[in-house]
């Protein structure tokens with residue numbers, strides 16, 4: 650923990666060095682994309698994409714779970730997504746799953762989350778509406794990711810912008826061990842190298 654505190658204390662010095670004394674003020678936030686990913690510490694969106702401050706609007710949840718859309722149901726995930734899609738007008742929405750995801754394991758194994766009933770309920774509840782096909786040869790995180798993409802398409806403001814061609818939806822799958830990234834091809838349902 651101490652190394653985190655030390656870095657935060659000196660961070661302003663790095664920013665001052667990078668920006669210089671006569672830099673113009675930072676523009677309003679105009680991120681390139683909203684990046685939805687798992688809270689897993691091994692998944693670092695800025696490292697993965699090489700993005701700079703201002704590039705990514707991030708939404709991170711355990712298991713990169715998106716709750717199903719329900720009229721009148723308030724969730725932090727829906728509010729964050731709505732802000733990015735409607736107010737910021739991001740042109741791209743990326744959902745990034747990953748290998749060896751503890752949350753996905755918890756969803757598929759009843760015992761894994763016995764000590765965390767809230768987490769277990771959340772993961773099960775957000776998927777009860779739709780069965781997820783489990784293919785024995787592939788990481789279950791992949792079909793889990795496809796389920797999140799399906800749910801996102803049902804948010805009305807996402808659906809509207811997908812229909813009028815102003816928003817692109819991407820499904821990525823990150824291998825935490827090799828660093829490889831795969832993308833979901835919606836026409837074939839396959840995962841292919843990004």
Ligand SMILES: [Zn+2]
Pocket residue numbers: 687688689711712713747749750751752753
């Ligand atoms: Zn995860």
